[in-house]
Amino acid sequence: MMAGANGRFRWAVLGPGFVATRAVMPAIARSRNGAVYAVASRDRARAEAAARPFDAPRAYGSYFEALDDPSVDGIYLALPNHLHAEWTMRAARAGKHVLCEKPLATRAGEAEAVVAACREQGVLLMEAVMYRFHPRSRRIEAIIGAGQIGEVRSIQAAFTFPLRSTTTYRLNEEEGGGALLDVGSYGVNAARWIAGREPLRVSAFQRANGIDWRTDGLLAFSAGLTAHLVAAFDAVEHQSLTILGADGEISLRHAFTAWRQDETTLHVRTASGDSVLTFPPADPYQLMVEQFVAAARGEEPPLLPPEDGLKSVRVLDALRRAAASGQSVAVEREVERGPRGD
């Protein structure tokens, strides 16, 4: 069941909303190893409308139908956050690989169960953290790995925008709304990635009214490394990542959502001076779906193993608890596993 026509991985998309139709389905259509095979919506007409531009042969009026289709190799799950765990479990039980939108679940316990279910079923689970696939991210790793900025001391990550919609699930706590789970996922991912380890304790402050409209978080890692996060629905459109080392710094704007037509830059200061590195347009969504398929086929290890998504949810959970209690809280300890979570 791993190869469709021309050996392409047959994707089924669950929830043809903003990110699916605008970013990931076009990326799958352009990918070297996959195709949009099916679109599943709660509404068949919506599925058909979303399937048409991609010549997807199947349009389903329920998510179950996509999971029941034996021709489907894997799922791209783009539902609101509170449905991620439930539908990943169902997809895993149906034997489908799952590329799940961030975050993997709204609570650490759910994320644990999801990772365990995918491992038991032998399917790949990956959190769709697309910016990690961008060539700029590879360069950041190389600069830090080569010791060019010295030991990393402090990480600052911000993703904010003014949320104007009055109908989005992002406004509803029960649907996994709030700034922390939405844009805070990126900051948590970036902090863990750059640190190369898990935070020990976190503190947080939230401006809350139904949901958190803004979360400011502080992550404390071993060896005195800290990360400061800002995630907000009540501030200007802004994305930045700054990495301060003992001997230099890396900083980038538009740090997380580079679109395929965007040229991106990286500001680097080392002992030998300042430089601005420029990257030609690249589609991180396409690089992500291509890598996912290669990993699902066992051709290469996944860039983001399932445990990575679980670790991020643990930190998000800890930040939420810290904000609610007004105290710094310990992050649940991770259980180390292999690249596919086994």
Ligand SMILES: NC(=O)c1ccc[n+]([C@@H]2O[C@H](COP(=O)([O-])OP(=O)(O)OC[C@H]3O[C@@H](n4cnc5c(N)ncnc54)[C@H](OP(=O)(O)O)[C@@H]3O)[C@@H](O)[C@H]2O)c1
């Ligand atoms: N990586 C990125 O760049 C990026 C960007 C934005 C969002 N995201 C993530 O992607 C996921 C979806 O975000 P989005 O902005 O695409 O949301 P969206 O436009 O609201 O789309 C979500 C889709 O889920 C389906 N759905 C099922 N139950 C629903 C419910 N109770 N309420 C609303 N929709 C429901 C809907 O499709 P049907 O009714 O047709 O089934 C809807 O179109 C989120 O987890 C978010 O964190 C990622």
